[in-house]
Amino acid sequence: MASTPLTLDTINPKVLECEYAVRGEIVILAQKISHLPLIIIIIMLCSQILYCNIGNPQSLGQQPITFFREVLALCDHPALLEKAETRGLFSADSIERASEILHQIPGRATGAYSHSQGIKGLRDKIAAGIEARDGYPADPNDIFLTDGASPAVHTMMQLLIRSKNDGILCPIPQYPLYSASIALHGGTLVPYYLNEAAGWGLEIAELKNQLETAKSKGINVRALVVINPGNPTGQVLAENNQKQIVDFCKDEGLVLLADEVYQENIYVPDKQFQSFKKVARSMGYGEKDISLVSFQSVSKGYYGECGKRGGYMEVTGFSPEIREQIYKLASVNLCSNISGQILASLVMNPPKVGDESYESYLAEKHAILSSLARRAKQLEDAFNSLKGVTCNRAEGAMYLFPNIDLPKRAIEAAKAVNTAPDAFYARRLLNATGIVVVPGSGFGQVPGTWHFRCTILPQEDKIPAIVSRLTKFHKGFMDEFCD
Amino acid sequence: MSSKSLDYENLNENVKKCQYAVRGELYLRASELQKEGKKIIFTNVGNPHALGQKPLTFPRQVVALCQAPFLLDDPNVGLVFPADAIARAKHYLSMTSGGLGAYSDSRGLPGIRKEVAEFIERRDGYPSDPELIFLTGGASIGVMQILNTIIRGAHDGILVPVPQYPLYSATISLLGGSFVPYYLEETANWGLDIGNLRQSVTQARSQGITISVLNVALAYLVYLCICDKVRAMVIINPGNPTGQCLSEANLKKDTITPYIEILFNAHPFMLLQWRRYTRFSISLSPNVSGQIFMGLMVSPPKPGDISYERYVRESKGILESLRRRARIMTDGFNSCRNVVCNFTEGAMYSFPQIRLPPKAIEAAKSAGKVADVFYCLKLLEATGISTVPGSGFGQKEGVFHLRTTILPAEEDMPAIMASFNKFNDEFMEQYETRGLFKDVKRNGETSTCCLHKLASPEKQLASPPSLIPTFM
Numbered sequence: 001m002a003s004t005p006l007t008l009d010t011i012n013p014k015v016l017e018c019e020y021a022v023r024g025e026i027v028i029l030a031q032k033i034s035h036l037p038l039i040i041i042i043i044m045l046c047s048q049i050l051y052c053n054i055g056n057p058q059s060l061g062q063q064p065i066t067f068f069r070e071v072l073a074l075c076d077h078p079a080l081l082e083k084a085e086t087r088g089l090f091s092a093d094s095i096e097r098a099s100e101i102l103h104q105i106p107g108r109a110t111g112a113y114s115h116s117q118g119i120k121g122l123r124d125k126i127a128a129g130i131e132a133r134d135g136y137p138a139d140p141n142d143i144f145l146t147d148g149a150s151p152a153v154h155t156m157m158q159l160l161i162r163s164k165n166d167g168i169l170c171p172i173p174q175y176p177l178y179s180a181s182i183a184l185h186g187g188t189l190v191p192y193y194l195n196e197a198a199g200w201g202l203e204i205a206e207l208k209n210q211l212e213t214a215k216s217k218g219i220n221v222r223a224l225v226v227i228n229p230g231n232p233t234g235q236v237l238a239e240n241n242q243k244q245i246v247d248f249c250k251d252e253g254l255v256l257l258a259d260e261v262y263q264e265n266i267y268v269p270d271k272q273f274q275s276f277k278k279v280a281r282s283m284g285y286g287e288k289d290i291s292l293v294s295f296q297s298v299s300k301g302y303y304g305e306c307g308k309r310g311g312y313m314e315v316t317g318f319s320p321e322i323r324e325q326i327y328k329l330a331s332v333n334l335c336s337n338i339s340g341q342i343l344a345s346l347v348m349n350p351p352k353v354g355d356e357s358y359e360s361y362l363a364e365k366h367a368i369l370s371s372l373a374r375r376a377k378q379l380e381d382a383f384n385s386l387k388g389v390t391c392n393r394a395e396g397a398m399y400l401f402p403n404i405d406l407p408k409r410a411i412e413a414a415k416a417v418n419t420a421p422d423a424f425y426a427r428r429l430l431n432a433t434g435i436v437v438v439p440g441s442g443f444g445q446v447p448g449t450w451h452f453r454c455t456i457l458p459q460e461d462k463i464p465a466i467v468s469r470l471t472k473f474h475k476g477f478m479d480e481f482c483d
Numbered sequence: 484m485s486s487k488s489l490d491y492e493n494l495n496e497n498v499k500k501c502q503y504a505v506r507g508e509l510y511l512r513a514s515e516l517q518k519e520g521k522k523i524i525f526t527n528v529g530n531p532h533a534l535g536q537k538p539l540t541f542p543r544q545v546v547a548l549c550q551a552p553f554l555l556d557d558p559n560v561g562l563v564f565p566a567d568a569i570a571r572a573k574h575y576l577s578m579t580s581g582g583l584g585a586y587s588d589s590r591g592l593p594g595i596r597k598e599v600a601e602f603i604e605r606r607d608g609y610p611s612d613p614e615l616i617f618l619t620g621g622a623s624i625g626v627m628q629i630l631n632t633i634i635r636g637a638h639d640g641i642l643v644p645v646p647q648y649p650l651y652s653a654t655i656s657l658l659g660g661s662f663v664p665y666y667l668e669e670t671a672n673w674g675l676d677i678g679n680l681r682q683s684v685t686q687a688r689s690q691g692i693t694i695s696v697l698n699v700a701l702a703y704l705v706y707l708c709i710c711d712k713v714r715a716m717v718i719i720n721p722g723n724p725t726g727q728c729l730s731e732a733n734l735k736k737d738t739i740t741p742y743i744e745i746l747f748n749a750h751p752f753m754l755l756q757w758r759r760y761t762r763f764s765i766s767l768s769p770n771v772s773g774q775i776f777m778g779l780m781v782s783p784p785k786p787g788d789i790s791y792e793r794y795v796r797e798s799k800g801i802l803e804s805l806r807r808r809a810r811i812m813t814d815g816f817n818s819c820r821n822v823v824c825n826f827t828e829g830a831m832y833s834f835p836q837i838r839l840p841p842k843a844i845e846a847a848k849s850a851g852k853v854a855d856v857f858y859c860l861k862l863l864e865a866t867g868i869s870t871v872p873g874s875g876f877g878q879k880e881g882v883f884h885l886r887t888t889i890l891p892a893e894e895d896m897p898a899i900m901a902s903f904n905k906f907n908d909e910f911m912e913q914y915e916t917r918g919l920f921k922d923v924k925r926n927g928e929t930s931t932c933c934l935h936k937l938a939s940p941e942k943q944l945a946s947p948p949s950l951i952p953t954f955m
Contacts, residue, residue, distance in 0.1 A: 012635045054767075057585075058585040059581035059586065072551070076772070077546070080547065085559060085563045106533060116506055147620050148767070158497075222493075305583075306585055309769070318489060319491065332654070334506070339550075
């Protein structure tokens, strides 16, 4: 009997092409090491593995926001609301909020599939939250609740990409969800380089240049991805920069895909988050002028709820026919997980002044954000103190992306073992110190430059140890490979 | 301003082709009517809790505790949660590094994958490797991920039963693959249809493909594999929408090059695993609450556990009720005029065949609707019962069905079946006798009289099925 085995030769080649360095080679190596017998780990490393590769705050000790978890627990087990003892275990406003949410769910059934865009009452709350944030109205029918922001990004790529001739403008460096998703859907990534010397600034001249180059190669550029605050680069766009970007998309007929998941992670007093929708509306542009998608997630911010899988996209400026198609795609998976939906509504509508939980909520939020700001600065300073390393400040997001001027001999040594030079450095770093970072080649960089992405998430008390181990390793590495 | 960058004309063709009737036209119309104040009974999707089924208590207790671990430190937690739920919450939390809020391994928490593998081994009597388990945010995602790995282009076919749950047709469309149907035979309790396969082989022969045949079914499938048309075969067991449970003999015969076998024989195996891992890792991890529910599903309370009695009572109660409702519904449909219905052996659906009179089919055409869509819309408007037309799942040409669920509450069932029966009678009355009323002039006055009623329903002639079913 003939069989058609699934091999690397016969697998979907788009699956082969797509790479996702955040959980790539270095991380897998780290996981292998962590599974080795203890004695070997002790011999190999000074102490335990420190995962600085992924924006996964709660895996490194960050605590969830109490009020959010209270509401979620009550919604997961509504029978609790019928017990008198529950009042002794939960805050009054969490009970009230859970009751309000359950009232908006038919049959109070949190285990039922919801509307494919998400529960209407929750979308109403999210739209109200967007309006309060931006000062411009938001329509609940424009909201599609998803299992994190990533599925929403995939949906848009699916709609936009017909063939390899369709291109999507992406920042370099970029969060590799975009490159992976474009590869998976068979499109072409059209890179635009952020300017490292100018704090990872986004220049319109560069956008225009790359657009023209792509067009001359016969590529239909369909959309522009902007990550603000940036990942891995952490820059927060200035408002006039955003206006230029909006005009660019409007003039060129590009869909603006605004990844705004780090909107609550801003660490510098001289910058502020403005949503692209707010900027566009402030310029007098409405539904007819610009097609805009904003992605938000519950995984980042000060809530850091990665494992809950919650998020949404707000879709404006599309025809009813396209809206129907987006709905259709959402309906094939029926709906996103309800707990994640509820969390998204809490994130966009947290406790307010006067609520019983407001003070403790605010204290928790403030503690997390100020700690992140401190860690960002400590690590930035540490990287900048290393020989041959320069590091732009993290204005926002959760990462640092230092530039290493690798010595020629290190580059040659890397080539000799068939490894990218920054991966070579990262592997040595892991083996020597247990620190896991992601090589810059996983995000894209100007050819001939080398970086790695390191999160600012290890707990504050671990930072000194990280800095000293890193410093020691780096000195040893440079001594070994410098002329 | 230049024209909109994304409009219907320049939309990905695969998205246009993709259809998913379960939340398609009927559901959208039902939602509209609901907004206008009409009472709707949603039987379009297998959504038990939406129709009043209560969640099991123990899993909800455990997940609530995992959701809010600070409860575990509260001295009063034992007043509200039983000890075994508390212990189990601690057990699952210890498997995580950071609780429910941290991304897990992209394949899911190793501890839970181990529980799943152990469950499979207990159930089947054969070992199962946790490294081959990928936990997903619902089964649909798993289906899509696997098909994404297999389908390279239009020359890659996936064998899918017809009727089928339209996740398969929708996903194959989206991925640009080919849907290769194998028809289930309604009169043989939805078993594999040999007649159809014979026809397909004849068709293949006419295209110049030579096949020496001993076993027609096997040969057809082999032919497809040789020509690289078919890369995988979908089997839905118990069936959706058809509800049949395949026998062991059936499975042995029908399962040719199942996907899992392919994976085991593939070279190089580990690199292939790595590639599938990459594809899964882009979505980072499935939601952790869902993973814990899966753990609870495969290792429920055991005899002797505090929550055991209640758990058994709740789950048995639900399953026995489903069995009774399956019976009520099947019998109810079979007692309706022009309706025949196979018994729901498993799953959650009833898939009655409605023998639509020619006049009804004509009326549907004039209204620009597929015949079963026409019937289901009328059913919805008359009774509020929201079903999914059989064309959404695939069926032989000229044969019509609708899918409903067996999920409405038991006490509501008799009224629902009576409501359906009444509507169906009126519909059949209208379309069987329409045109047979003659205006009779008597004493200068015109009156109408009915010439005759049809003695028996007209037989629907099942025309040879086309290889590519159209899903509306």
